[in-house]
Every structure is written in structure tokens, then in C-alpha cells.
Amino acid sequence: MTMKVLVPVKRVVDYNVKVRVAADGSGVETQGVKMSMNPFDEIAIEEAVRLREKGAATEVVAVSIGVQASQDTLRTALAMGADRAILIRTNETLEPLAVAGLLKIIVEREAPGLVCMGKQAIDDDMNATGQILAAKLGWPQGTFASAVTIADGRAEIAREIDGGTEVISLALPAVVTADLRLNEPRYASLPNIMKARKKPLETLDAADLGVDLAPRLTIVSVAEPAERKEGVKLNSAAELVEKLKTEAKVI
Amino acid sequence: MTQIEREEMEFDVVVVGGGPAGLAAAIRLRQIAPETSVCLIEKGSEIGAHIVSGAVIEPRALEELLPDWRDRNAPLRTPVTEEHMLYLTPHRAINIPALDRVMPHMNNHGNFVVSLGEVCRWLGEQAEEAGVEIYPGFSGAELLIENNRVAGIITGDMGIERDGTQGGNFAPGMILRAKQTILTEGARGSLSAHAMQRFGLRKGVESQTYALGIKEVWEIPKENHRPGLVQHSFGWPLDDHTYGGAWLYHFGENLVSYGFVTGLDYANTYLSPFEEMQRTKLHPAFRKHFEGGKRIIYGARALSEGGFQSIPRLSFPGGVLAGDSAGFLNVPKIKGTHTAMKSGMLAAEAVAEALTKDTTEASTFTALVKDSWLWSELRDVRNIRPAFSKWGMKLGALYSGIDSMIFRGRTPWTLHHPHADNETLKPAALCKKIAYPKPDNKLTFDRVSSVFLSSTNHEENQPVHLKLRNQSIWRTVNHDVFDSPESRYCPAGVYEQEQDGTEWNLRINAQNCVHCKTCDIKDPTQNIEWCTPEGGGGPNYPVGM
Numbered sequence: 001m002t003m004k005v006l007v008p009v010k011r012v013v014d015y016n017v018k019v020r021v022a023a024d025g026s027g028v029e030t031q032g033v034k035m036s037m038n039p040f041d042e043i044a045i046e047e048a049v050r051l052r053e054k055g056a057a058t059e060v061v062a063v064s065i066g067v068q069a070s071q072d073t074l075r076t077a078l079a080m081g082a083d084r085a086i087l088i089r090t091n092e093t094l095e096p097l098a099v100a101g102l103l104k105i106i107v108e109r110e111a112p113g114l115v116c117m118g119k120q121a122i123d124d125d126m127n128a129t130g131q132i133l134a135a136k137l138g139w140p141q142g143t144f145a146s147a148v149t150i151a152d153g154r155a156e157i158a159r160e161i162d163g164g165t166e167v168i169s170l171a172l173p174a175v176v177t178a179d180l181r182l183n184e185p186r187y188a189s190l191p192n193i194m195k196a197r198k199k200p201l202e203t204l205d206a207a208d209l210g211v212d213l214a215p216r217l218t219i220v221s222v223a224e225p226a227e228r229k230e231g232v233k234l235n236s237a238a239e240l241v242e243k244l245k246t247e248a249k250v251i
Numbered sequence: 252m253t254q255i256e257r258e259e260m261e262f263d264v265v266v267v268g269g270g271p272a273g274l275a276a277a278i279r280l281r282q283i284a285p286e287t288s289v290c291l292i293e294k295g296s297e298i299g300a301h302i303v304s305g306a307v308i309e310p311r312a313l314e315e316l317l318p319d320w321r322d323r324n325a326p327l328r329t330p331v332t333e334e335h336m337l338y339l340t341p342h343r344a345i346n347i348p349a350l351d352r353v354m355p356h357m358n359n360h361g362n363f364v365v366s367l368g369e370v371c372r373w374l375g376e377q378a379e380e381a382g383v384e385i386y387p388g389f390s391g392a393e394l395l396i397e398n399n400r401v402a403g404i405i406t407g408d409m410g411i412e413r414d415g416t417q418g419g420n421f422a423p424g425m426i427l428r429a430k431q432t433i434l435t436e437g438a439r440g441s442l443s444a445h446a447m448q449r450f451g452l453r454k455g456v457e458s459q460t461y462a463l464g465i466k467e468v469w470e471i472p473k474e475n476h477r478p479g480l481v482q483h484s485f486g487w488p489l490d491d492h493t494y495g496g497a498w499l500y501h502f503g504e505n506l507v508s509y510g511f512v513t514g515l516d517y518a519n520t521y522l523s524p525f526e527e528m529q530r531t532k533l534h535p536a537f538r539k540h541f542e543g544g545k546r547i548i549y550g551a552r553a554l555s556e557g558g559f560q561s562i563p564r565l566s567f568p569g570g571v572l573a574g575d576s577a578g579f580l581n582v583p584k585i586k587g588t589h590t591a592m593k594s595g596m597l598a599a600e601a602v603a604e605a606l607t608k609d610t611t612e613a614s615t616f617t618a619l620v621k622d623s624w625l626w627s628e629l630r631d632v633r634n635i636r637p638a639f640s641k642w643g644m645k646l647g648a649l650y651s652g653i654d655s656m657i658f659r660g661r662t663p664w665t666l667h668h669p670h671a672d673n674e675t676l677k678p679a680a681l682c683k684k685i686a687y688p689k690p691d692n693k694l695t696f697d698r699v700s701s702v703f704l705s706s707t708n709h710e711e712n713q714p715v716h717l718k719l720r721n722q723s724i725w726r727t728v729n730h731d732v733f734d735s736p737e738s739r740y741c742p743a744g745v746y747e748q749e750q751d752g753t754e755w756n757l758r759i760n761a762q763n764c765v766h767c768k769t770c771d772i773k774d775p776t777q778n779i780e781w782c783t784p785e786g787g788g789g790p791n792y793p794v795g796m
């Protein structure tokens with residue numbers, strides 16, 4: 001039995017970077033800031049690699065859509081344990097609809113049993129690509145996964161929902177999107193980074209794949225959140241209650 | 252502890268540290284010995300992530316390394332157009348006239364204002380293109396010593412829990428074997444310190460001395476931006492016996508680099524380099540430059556100031572020291588980039604020779620340095636920094652004028668560094684407290700909001716990387732005698748004294764550490780040891796720094 005897992009990974013501004021709105025207000029400054037793999041995608045890669053290590057999957061293929069430098073993100077995926085990688089190169093910023101369209105082409109070519117991806121990218125926070133891809137493929141989807149078990153051609157997914165967990169069972173092939181608690185991703189260790197340099201990485205051009213990449217959304221404006229007021233240190237619970245009554249007037 | 256099994260990889264040369272020195276060394280090696288395998292590791296999450304510099308740089312060494320740097324789009328885009336050296340009194344600024352004659356080392360004609368982090372990123376690309384394997388996010392944690400020689404390094408373990416046990420995602424450090432190891436960790440490198448100690452490299456030379464540089468990058472309105480403007484100051488707010496001053500450079504796209512250097516041989520335990528930096532912005536000579544602007548990056552780093560008198564033996568069995576790790580900074584110029592690069596290039600030449608001749612020590616390195624412009628440049632300015640320690644800022648400046656104008660640096664005498672920086676602090680009882688103004692959150696800020704702008708992060712559960720060699724000394728010496736100087740000199744607010752009933756404790760917020768190395772230098776009894784934390788941790792300075 002072969003079972004391939006396809007893992008889409010996105011290159012985003014590193015989560016440690018304090019993002020800043022560009023001077024012209026058109027978006028976030030990405031020039032010269034550190035980029036890394038979307039943290040939820042690291043979790044997705046980790047899960048796919050664990051499935052392979054457990055024998056539930058046979059191959060892990062990472063795919064990234066973006067500028068040439070997204071190669072680095074793929075190398076990280078390879079160092080974490082993916083077997084090979086595909087870069088779909090484009091200099092445009094693509095919306096989830098276009099990304100899902102490109103991923104569909106790759107799914108048709110690679111015929112994976114499972115697409116395991118992040119629930120959202122921390123740059124645009126769309127939380128949409130997985131869902132759109134599942135719809136385009138006509139596949140079942142398990143979103144916000146906090147546990148994944150594969151058995152007998154089905155995937156059992158524990159989903160994070162308000163106030164608890166919901167367990168669903170999907171027929172494979174399916175799309176699963178990873179939530180924070182699914183696992184703790186491993187480090188890309190130095191020996192594995194060195195070995196990853198020798199793993200296969202294929203490059204395609206987005207423009208050659210016959211997918212409509214035109215944007216559908218317009219960004220009207222981008223603004224920084226209002227500054228938070230400085231907190232104060234209180235000495236006792238009684239003082240807190242007092243303040244909540246007299247200053248905050250909430251109790 | 253159980254023996255950890257480590258994977259190994261072998262290279263001809265391993266370079267530790269991806270600053271100007273390490274990158275220049277790696278590029279030079281591949282240029283002169285293209286078959287040499289070169290691996291460079293950098294503890295920052297990417298090349299440039301830990302670089303803090305002014306920076307006005309001299310392109311001299313770059314010109315020698317990559318003569319076609321302009322065609323390769325090197326990010327040296329802002330030539331120096333205008334410069335001023337100011338002597339500050341509390342309300343006035345006196346412009347030092349005829350700067351090019353009185354302080355010829357301050358003459359910046361032909362130099363460029365850059366983001367050194369950006370230059371390093373670019374040098375990293377050039378190095379990769381030349382075939383250097385670069386691995387950011389990994390620190391050199393230990394020297395691998397075999398048969399009395401350095402045989403490579405061991406990278407830091409990842410995934411160790413706070414209590415020292417191996418966590419679920421533990422990844423052991425790796426052995427990187429090398430015929431020659433080039434240590435270019437910048438000022439106060441931790442492996443460099445081990446090598447100096449192990450092989451007695453500092454025998455017969457003076458102590459290395461340091462300064463702490465604290466920097467902010469501002470974005471200002473276009474109409475106020477004067478690209479290429481360079482301004483330095485001395486005098487206020489420091490007293491005459493404390494070495495230091497501010498810099499302010501306009502560069503790039505509406506950016507201003509501002510910062511303050513404080514000599515770490517300061518005596519008043521109540522001095523706070525951070526607060527000196529903050530309050531200098533309030534002086535009319537500086538204030539006007541920030542009008543309508545916004546602070547976008549913050550960072551800090553120590554620089555070596557010992558100069559010529561403090562350069563250790565440069566080679567040892569299995570490796571060499573270059574750049575700020577060896578102390579090649581030109582202090583009166585406050586420039587170490589061109590000297591770091593040049594020393595890296597010469598190190599590469601010596602190492603290449605050792606590889607061909609199959610000798611363990613690249614001992615020709617010292618001779619190469621002595622025959623180069625690097626040596627005469629540092630020799631000619633050797634007395635200037637010690638003159639400031641000896642006679643204070645005003646007389647020191649006068650001496651510096653005489654030494655430069657009349658003797659052109661060829662004085663028949665050499666002044667000495669009287670102390671190591673950890674020996675100069677006076678007990679709190681003998682020091683005057685300094686009343687620093689409260690931050691206004693427009694022009695001046697506190698440490699917490701500052702560290703936020705360094706994008707510093709360390710994996711939370713790891714062991715504290717700032718170690719007290721002896722736990723009780725903090726209470727009896729640091730607290731009781733000096734009133735906890737680390738709570739003031741640390742630019743990241745890592746150290747806080749905490750009262751627990753009648754007992755005083757030191758709280759170490761290690762995750763805020765920006766890797767400036769000041770505590771490792773200034774702690775009165777050298778009781779604080781800065782160790783490499785998990786790779787990738789520390790600041791994440793963006794381009795602009």
C-alpha cells in the first residue's frame with residue numbers, strides 16, 4: 001500500500017518579528033525582515049512525518065507557492081523529514097482561491113491520500129485555503145485538527161471547537177488542517193539540514209499551470225492596533241477589587 | 252550525565268560566526284583555494300540577525316575582497332556627505348573645527364553609512380555563491396579538542412529543558428570536524444575565550460577592554476532626512492572621566508541610526524548606559540533629528556576597545572582568531588568592519604597555506620597581519636583610547652590632537668590600559684546616584700518597550716544561559732557592595748533585584764538577552780558567564796540595523 005501525504009507550506013514573516021505597517025499604509029513591511037515557515041505548517045509537516053514513521057503513510061511531499069526564496073522554506077520541510085519538495089514559483093501575492101487552484105493541479109498529479117496543511121497562515125490569517133481546496137476536489141475535510149489517526153482507508157480527526165473537542169471520521173482521500181495542539185514540531189537539526197540539501201526539489205512556474213491567479217479582493221487599508229495603556233502593579237487582591245469598582249467600574 | 256551520541260561531519264575549514272570577519276574569511280578561502288570545503292555557522296536565526304553596528308564603513312577591505320562590489324549590488328548606498336564632531340554642554344553644542352586635521356581618524360570622506368546587518372546578509376549571499384555552506388541558527392557551543400589541538404567544534408544541543416533534562420524534541424548538537432577552525436565571534440566570543448585560555452594566547456598582552464554600544468533606528472519624515480549626514484558627540488551627559496559619546500547618521504530610505512557608546516571602564520556603579528543613551532536624545536543638537544519620527548528597531552552590542560596593545564596571539568594549533576574576537580577594532584575611528592574583514596581575509600590566506608603544507612598551526616597569520624595596512628593603522632592610533640582613560644575626556648581629546656597632528660601616530664611611547672573593565676567599578680557607598688529623566692514615550696523610552704523592538708526570543712524552557720559561577724557572591728558583592736550594577740548596565744533589563752521578605756535575590760530574565768556580552772565583561776568579580784543559548788535564539792534584528 002502506498003499513501004502519499006502532500007503538505008503545503010507557506011513562507012511568511014517570522015512570528016518573532018514585530019511587524020510594522022509600511023509607510024504608505026498599503027500593507028505590512030516585508031522588505032528585509034526575517035521569513036520562516038508558517039508555524040501551523042510546521043505542525044502539518046510534523047504530523048505527516050509522524051504518520052510516515054508510524055507506517056500509516058509512505059511518502060511526504062512538501063509544496064510551496066511563492067517567490068524563489070520559498071525554496072528555503074521547502075528545505076526546512078525536507079530537513080524536518082519530508083521526502084521531496086515542489087516549488088511553484090510566482091512573484092505575485094496570491095489569494096487562497098488561487099493557491100487552492102494551484103494545489104488542486106498538484107493533487108491531481110501526485111494523487112496523495114491525504115493533504116495535511118496549516119489551519120491558517122499567520123500573515124493574512126485567512127483560514128480558507130484548506131476549505132477551498134477540499135471543495136474544489138470534492139473531498140471531505142477535517143479542520144482545526146488536534147489529533148489524527150489513519151486506519152482502514154479512513155481518517156479519524158479530533159477537532160478543536162469552542163468549549164471542547166469533536167471527533168469525526170472521514171473517508172480518504174481528505175484534507176486536514178492542523179491546529180496548535182496537534183503536536184510539537186521537531187527541530188530541523190543540523191545533520192538533517194545538511195542532508196536536506198541533497199533531497200530532490202522540483203521547480204514549476206505558476207504561470208504555466210493554467211490556473212486563474214487574478215486577485216478577487218482589494219485591500220482598503222492596513223492599520224496598526226491601538227496602543228495598549230501601560231499596566232499597573234497592585235499589592236493586594238483587595239486593592240484590585242477596589243480599583244475594579246472605582247476606576248474600571250466593572251463590578 | 253549519559254554520553255550523548257553525536258553525528259559528525261568533516262570540513263576542511265569551519266568558521267564560527269557570520270559577521271564581516273567570518274564572511275570575508277570564508278569568501279577569501281574559496282577564492283584562493285576553491286577546492287577547500289568551508290562551513291560557516293551563525294548563532295542568529297539568519298545572517299545579520301545579531302549584528303549591531305553604527306555604521307559608517309570604510310570600503311577598503313571590501314574593495315580588496317570583491318573589487319566588483321558595485322556591480323554585485325552591495326548595499327553601500329549612502330556616501331557620507333557632511334560630518335560634525337560636537338562637544339556637548341548641557342544646553343549647547345560646540346562644533347570642533349578643522350576636524351580632518353585635529354581628529355584625522357574621524358575624517359569620513361569616501362565612506363558609506365550602511366546597515367551592517369544588510370551588508371552581512373549580502374556578504375552571506377556572495378559566500379554561498381562562492382560555495383561556502385552557511386548554517387544560521389546554530390551556535391558553536393564547545394571547541395572539540397583532541398591531541399592538544401582544536402579539531403573542530405560542537406554545536407549546541409537543542410531541546411534541553413530548563414532542569415537540564417532532554418525534552419521530547421531533543422536534538423543533540425553535532426560535531427563539525429575541521430582541519431582549521433576560524434573563530435570570528437565578534438567581541439567577547441565564548442569559544443574565542445576558551446581558545447585564549449586553553450592555549451595561553453593572552454600571555455604578555457594587555458587586558459582587552461570594551462565599550463557598550465546601544466542603538467536605535469528611527470524612521471523620520473522625508474523632508475527632514477539628510478542622507479549622508481554624520482554627527483558624533485562627546486562631553487555631556489557623561490562626566491569627564493567616563494569615555495563615550497553619541498552618534499547619529501542619516502541613511503537609506505528616511506532612516507536615522509542613533510546610538511551611544513559607553514566605555515565599560517566607567518567607575519560610577521549608578522551609571523546606566525541605557526539611560527545615558529536615552530537622555531542624550533533630549534539635547535537640542537540631537538532632538539531636532541527625531542522630530543515627527545518613529546523608533547523602529549532597538550539593539551545593543553559590546554565592542555572591543557583595547558586596540559593594538561591588547562591583540563592576543565592570533566593562531567593556535569588547529570585554528571585562528573580574527574575580527575573583533577581578536578580585538579581588531581580601530582577605537583578612535585569607532586570602526587571595526589574594515590579591520591574585521593581584512594583580518595578575516597589574512598586569516599584565510601594563512602589557513603589556506605596551513606592546509607597545503609599540512610601544518611597544525613597557521614602561524615604565518617601574525618606575520619601577514621604585521622605586513623599589512625591593518626597593523627600600521629592600529630599602531631598609529633594605539634595611544635588615543637588609553638589617553639582618555641588616563642587624563643579624562645577633555646585632556647584626552649587634546650592629547651589625541653597632538654598625537655595625531657604633530658606625531659601622526661608615530662610617538663615613541665605607548666600608553667597602557669591600566670585596568671580590566673571589571674576592576675573599575677567603585678563601591679556604591681562612594682558613588683553618586685544619577686537622576687535620570689522618566690521616559691516620555693515619544694523621544695525617550697524604558698527598557699521593556701525597547702527590547703520589544705529587538706524582536707528578541709529564546710525558546711522558553713531551555714536552561715538559563717547566563718550562569719552565576721558562585722551563587723552567593725551576587726548577594727555579598729553585587730548587591731551589598733555595588734548595589735546591583737547589572738540591573739543598570741544590562742541594556743535589555745535581564746537582571747532585576749528582587750526582595751523576598753528581608754532577603755534579596757537576583758532575577759534573571761534570560762529570554763530578553765540581546766547577546767551584547769556586557770555582563771560577561773563588567774561583572775565586578777567575573778561571576779557571570781554568558782554561555783551560548785539554543786541556536787536561533789536572541790535578537791532578530793531586521794535589515795536597517
Ligand SMILES: Cc1cc2nc3c(=O)[nH]c(=O)nc-3n(C[C@H](O)[C@H](O)[C@H](O)COP(=O)(O)OP(=O)(O)OC[C@H]3O[C@@H](n4cnc5c(N)ncnc54)[C@H](O)[C@@H]3O)c2cc1C
Pocket residue numbers: 015039040180231
Ligand atoms: C503559532 C501561534 C499560534 C497561535 N494560535 C493562537 C490561537 O489559536 N488562538 C489564540 O487566541 N491565539 C493564538 N496565538 C496568539 C498567542 O496565543 C498570543 O500570544 C496570546 O493570545 C497573547 O495574548 P495578548 O495579546 O493578550 O498578550 P500578552 O502580552 O501575553 O498578555 C496576556 C494578558 O495577560 C495580562 N498580563 C500580563 N502580565 C500580567 C501581570 N503580571 N499581571 C496581570 N496581568 C498580566 C496582559 O495584560 C494581557 O491581558 C498564536 C500565536 C502563535 C505564535
Ligand SMILES: Cc1cc2nc3c(=O)[nH]c(=O)nc-3n(C[C@H](O)[C@H](O)[C@H](O)COP(=O)(O)OP(=O)(O)OC[C@H]3O[C@@H](n4cnc5c(N)ncnc54)[C@H](O)[C@@H]3O)c2cc1C
Pocket residue numbers: 267268269270271272273292293294295299301302303304305306307308309367389390391392435436437438440441442463464465466510512552553554573574575576580585586587588589591783
Ligand atoms: C554600537 C557599535 C557601533 C559600531 N560602529 C561602527 C562603525 O560605524 N563603523 C565600523 O566600521 N564599525 C563599527 N563598529 C564595529 C563593527 O561593527 C565590528 O567591528 C564588526 O562588526 C566586527 O566584525 P566581526 O565579524 O568580528 O564580529 P561581529 O560583527 O560581532 O559578528 C560576529 C558574529 O558571530 C556570531 N557568533 C558569535 N558567537 C558565536 C558562536 N559561538 N556560534 C555561532 N555564531 C556566533 C554572532 O552572532 C555574529 O553574527 C561598531 C560596533 C558597535 C557595537
Ligand code: SF4
Pocket residue numbers: 717740741742743744745763764765766767768769770771781
Ligand atoms: S544579559 Fe548580559 S549579554 Fe544579555 S543583554 Fe544583558 S548584559 Fe547583554
